[in-house]
């Protein structure tokens with residue numbers, strides 16, 4: 001993802017912090033979507049953005065709930081978070097009437113609904129069906145534009161309605177990926193501090209402290225994160241929301257996205273079959289923590305305890321792809337200064353990856 005167009009200088013002058021106003025986390029929450037929308041005085045037609053699977057898992061229930069509360073409803077099933085999907089969804093907004101957006105899904109429908117809500121200045125409700133990354137409550141959207149994934153500034157959801165039962169029934173791999181995305185806060189904050197010291201980049205103590213604390217609390221509870229359990233989902237959701245709040249306070253993704261995310265985005269571009277976002281960021285965190293001279297073993301142990309991948313094999317990518325992604329990572333977003341500096345030499349990349357057991361051979 002490339003945010004280089006937006007310099008970090010801009011973030012000093014952000015007019016305000018945007019945060020979600022309501023968060024509901026409980027089993028059966030889908031049935032409450034209509035009443036949540038009423039509570040926030042939404043009017044008119046709710047546009048439900050989902051994909052064919054998430055419609056079955058949650059969209060239909062959301063539709064029923066909105067209907068029961070007297071809202072108009074339009075449903076659109078998208079296949080990816082692309083500029084094309086954004087155009088199609090935008091077409092559904094009739095400027096002459098009142099609308100609001102609902103994103104029902106793991107990632108893509110939320111990104112698209114959030115971005116269209118931003119472009120059309122509509123309210124947006126996030127209804128996650130999985131807890132796989134921190135986009136569910138954040139003010140950023142990841143959209144593929146001209147075939148390249150980009151992270152764009154967007155509005156924060158007015159409310160997040162998370163049904164613990166639905167999320168507990170989603171594949172555990174997704175929840176583990178969400179945990180890894182949170183653990184990556186550690187190196188993101190180290191990179192941010194480095195940029196603050198070396199480049200005098202804006203730094204927020206509060207945002208950094210919140211972000212680090214979120215990762216720490218999650219690691220402390222790593223043993224309690226188990227498949228199919230609603231309390232496990234609650235732990236992860238709270239952490240994801242808290243990470244998004246840290247980003248909102250900072251006015252930048254810095255507290256939750258550093259060199260490890262640059263590695264993840266680089267791997268997305270290079271790998272034939274990329275892994276989940278959080279999984280890639282987690283493996284990136286192990287290696288970037290090594291570069292920072294920190295306790296990379298503790299990161300690796302926590303990821304293993306949770307059941308998230310810790311090496312190339314676990315990610316389902318080749319060792320060569322890992323090395324190429326490491327070498328290219330710094331160029332993903334040149335304006336974001338990190339421990340990667342002006343890039344790793346290939347031999348250094350091999351060393352980092354093998355010392356941290358991400359690849360086998362030297």
Ligand SMILES: [Zn+2]
Nearest residue numbers: 133134181281
């Ligand atoms: Zn992330």
